[in-house]
Amino acid sequence: MKVKVTVMPKTGVLDPQGKAIGHALEGLGFAGIGEVRAGKVIELELTETDPAKAKAAAEEMARRLLANTVIESFRVEVA
Template identity: 85%
Template sequence: MKVRVTVMPKIGVLDPQGKAIGHALGELGFAGVGEVLTGKVIELDLAETDPAAARATAEAMARRLLANTVIESFRVEVA
């Protein structure tokens, strides 16, 4: 079963890469770009066939390894 985990910085956490991208977009002439946040997307192919169990497994993976839950939040999507 395909699972996608999206990890993003929590609100209020400094994101220097996002700031750099936002600045570069302005320098390239893209006006009107507000705050830019960078994150990561992890796609997993799990052997699990039950969607609820796949979600629970992916959430456990995110809490233990994929996201630093002190400064990042995550979202799990099951396909």
């Protein structure tokens, strides 16, 4: 079963990578760029067949390793 974990900086946390992307886009001539936030997407292929258990396992993985929960939030989607 495929699971997608999306990790993003929490609101209010400085995001230098997002700022750099925003400035680069403006430098390339793209107008109307507001705040840019950069995160990461981790796709997992799990052997679990129960969607609820797969989601719970991925959430535990995110809490323990994939996200720094002090400064990042995460979302888990089961495909």
